Amino acid sequence: MSLNLLGLNRSQFEALCTNMGEKPFRARQMMRWMHQSGVADFDLMTDVSRNFRERMATSAEIAAPQVLRDTTAPDGTRKWLFDVGTGNAIEAVYIPEGDPDDEAPAEQAAPRRYRGTLCISSQAGCALECSFCSTGRQGFNRNLSAAEIVGQLWHASRSLSATLSVERPITNVVMMGMGEPLANFDNVVAAMQLMLDEHAYGISRRRLTLSTSGIVPAMDRLREACPVALAVSLHAPNDALRDQLVPINRKYPIRQLLDACVRYIEKAPRDFVTFEYVMLAGVNDSVAQARELVKTVKPVPCKINLIPFNSFPDSGYTRSSGPAIAAFRDVLAQAGLTTTVRRTRGETIDAACGQLAGQVRDKTRRVQRRIGEVRA
Secondary structure (H helix, E strand, O other), X not given: OOEEHHXXXXXXXXXXXXXXXXXXXXXXXXXXXXXXXXXOOHHHOOOXXXXXXXXXXXXXXXXXXXXXXXXXXXXXXXXXXXXXXXXOEEEEEEEEEOOOOOOOOOOOOOOOOOEEEEEOOOEEEOXXXXXXXXXXXXXXXXXXXXXXXXXXXHHHHHHHHOOOOOOOOOOEEEEOOOOOHHHHHHHHHHHHHHHHOOOOOOOOHHHEEEEEOOOHHHHHHHHHHOOOEEEEEOOOOOHHHHHHHOHHHHOOOHHHHHHHHHHHHOOOXXXXXXXXXXXXXOOOOOHHHHHHHHHHHOOOOEEXXXXXXXXXXXXXXXXXXXXXXXXXXXXXXXXXXXXXXXXXXXXXHOOOOOOOOOOOOOOOOHHHHHHHHHHO
């Protein structure tokens, strides 16, 4: 199997070049061709010696996962379904904000700023079994390699650059697609280091966000290895409810999680953590629970992102009503918490939060075993 260069960070690529008798700067040249220009053909890398290009072509490749499906919603949200082998598929979702073709109003010197966010997967399936998440219902198959993670960004950037009239179609990346990123720590960190590298994608730490369900030791590791913006899937104001919704809470309860958030902020690019809170009708959306949430998150500088639940077959949950979400939001806002309600995007192509399930099959049969245990 050829070495996939998409998965090499700068130090790894420089070491490869040195071992092949080339100067380290060749790595930076090839990284710019691959990641910034979207080039997959070594022959097109015209400022690299022909001999080196030919040797690379015989021993390495530049290959993203194969695209099984590419769909675009009326609101501009775009979703790719990627084949990662042995019957597994993953998804990446692009969410644009602002029209790249908008002209500036007369009173402005420049057009409205365009923002494009790419949501990337880190695993085929997920082992954490959050009860409201479609991916969690599918079971876990394997971690993605760094090349498979970066390959999603590489393909999306390449595709979007060919169709959108903006210099940089992807301005933000969020590691909150399929899987728990911190359960695939080494590969995710390697991929994020590439995303941050000025010779690759040059995304700032403030615009690269990792979302976790709360694996506390890995949060501390991330703080030292690659601190980026942090989002935490909270979804409940107390341990009793969070144990049901986010089972990892039984191992790392809310108090431990919040303490880890405070430690993380010391080295984070932002001075706050975003708490994600999916709104489930009759489960976690009462005014009393909003007041309890205010007290729970008080020790942590934070923002709250309320997420209207996106239903999927046999989920067992329904979305909170508009008035219920508004009442919940008002309690948080009145307590001084910066609170937003996520605008639902891409529903017609199942691209919304909690619906990234792809065509994953649970080869571990963990879900079936769990159902059997409950029935017994």
